[in-house]
Amino acid sequence: MERTDEELIREYLAGDGAAYTALFHRHKGRIFNFALRMLANRAEAEDVTQETFIRLFEKRYQETQQAKLSTWLFTVARNASLTRLRSRKLLQPLWFKRSVTGELEEWDIPDTADPPSGVLQQKELTRRIRQAIAALPEDQREALILREYEKKDYAEIAQILGCALSKVKIDIFRGREALRANLTAFLKEDRP
Structure with a gap:
């Protein structure tokens, strides 16, 4: 039977290094994917993931914390990502799709000399989605990423x-509305 995060954190805090390794392997993919969406840079996302787990390794999370371990990890990753974004003054995430295995990968749009119109439309739609998401205010963008791609519930996002x-609900609603308006305008442009 698989041990819970709470059991593993107790074991790690008691000195069991294998428990830390189990926690790392359980959460590293989701933390990396979240950081990648925030930063749009694989190397920086790897650094943020490493920083997040170093903080856990340094035993900064205590089992008396109010938040679940996964919530704490996402909070640390978010703060580290925001620090990096502010330092480079760029708040424009790229959008990736989730593969069958759950990993993030870039959109697979074939590069051909004479591409069919469907491929061109998909490429343009992907570009528009990236632009629409990048144009969202930071609060809306973060809330949408956590809700739609990380499948977090509203309370955990808060x-x-x-x-x-209530702010989370409003940010998600407004973000969805802004995306809908932006993409609806694009789709209407595209029709004869």
């Missing part, structure tokens, strides 16, 4: 972002 539940 904990990760350090804001009220």
